[in-house]
Amino acid sequence: MGQTAVPAPATDWKKLAQALRAIVGDRVVWRAEDLRVYECDGLTGYRQPPPLAVFPRTTAEVAAILKLCHQQQIPFVTRGSGTGLSGGALPLDHALLIVTALMKQILHIDLGQQRVVVQPGVINNWVTQAVAGAGFYYAPDPSSQSICSIGGNVAENSGGVHCLKYGVTTNHVLGLKLVLSDGETVEVGGMVAEMPGYDLTGVFVGSEGTLGIATEITLRLLKTPEAVRVLLADFASVAAAGAAVAAITEAGIVPAGME
Ligand SMILES: Cc1cc2nc3c(=O)[nH]c(=O)nc-3n(C[C@H](O)[C@H](O)[C@H](O)COP(=O)(O)OP(=O)(O)OC[C@H]3O[C@@H](n4cnc5c(N)ncnc54)[C@H](O)[C@@H]3O)c2cc1C
Missing domain, CATH: 3.30.43.10 (Uridine Diphospho-n-acetylenolpyruvylglucosamine Reductase, domain 2)
Known part of the structure; x- marks a missing residue:
């Protein structure tokens, strides 16, 4: 380096x-x-x-x-x-x-199938902003979500505070249009969750830009929860806070986020 x-x-x-x-x-x-x-x-x-x-x-x-x-x-x-x-x-x-900063178009929104197709330069939280009014959102939320691109999220398989419950980027990318290093354009995955054959979408997500350039990305949208409650607790020690986290998950409760 x-x-x-x-x-x-x-x-x-x-x-x-x-x-x-x-x-x-x-x-x-x-x-x-x-x-x-x-x-x-x-x-x-x-x-x-x-x-x-x-x-x-x-x-x-x-x-x-x-x-x-x-x-x-x-x-x-x-x-x-x-x-x-x-x-x-x-x-x-x-x-x-x-x-890819100028590749910033949201190409297609399909609320019926809960899918959105974006160019890679689209900023993470633009996706939620585009569909929030209709009661949907895009779950992976790295702390940089107001500035990082979906293409970068795909390459880094980014996660965020909601990933405990909803999973990281790879769980929300269904399909990709890719340009390989020799200039060939290929499509992997698609609009449906489980495509037959090898999971080439999964291979690309997290490959840190080494396998080519993602130029169109199909993402899964989720329904916005009907209610959200925020709880704030304070603890006398880090160990006590850690024990509380373990007790919550042991009890089978999976909060949307926990910090
Ligand atoms: C304040 C701050 C908070 C952060 N919080 C988090 C967090 O909570 N969780 C987390 O996971 N990360 C976090 N990050 C790291 C970073 O924001 C993420 O990794 C993010 O996904 C990078 O996106 P980017 O658009 O900036 O990508 P870049 O930094 O521009 O690129 C990252 C990698 O992606 C590749 N790449 C970019 N676009 C494409 C494309 N279209 N096709 C193929 N490869 C491509 C690049 O070659 C490079 O290898 C944080 C960073 C900062 C500065």
């Missing part, structure tokens, strides 16, 4: 920027001062600015970018909102940074 020991590949970055502009227009960042913004994620102890950053808006643009990278043997790193705490969006090895 940190400054890479691998020498820069002999890439002509100016030429690559031109080729990328042919795909995405002016959505290519190349000035050193602008690229500083992308030199790290939430793990700020490690920094390396990318040589270029590109901002696709569609699956077709992502596929064209990855085909170009594949032809020219250029490494790439995907970045959602850059809130990750493990350096996953750090563009080591002079990688092209592919930022």
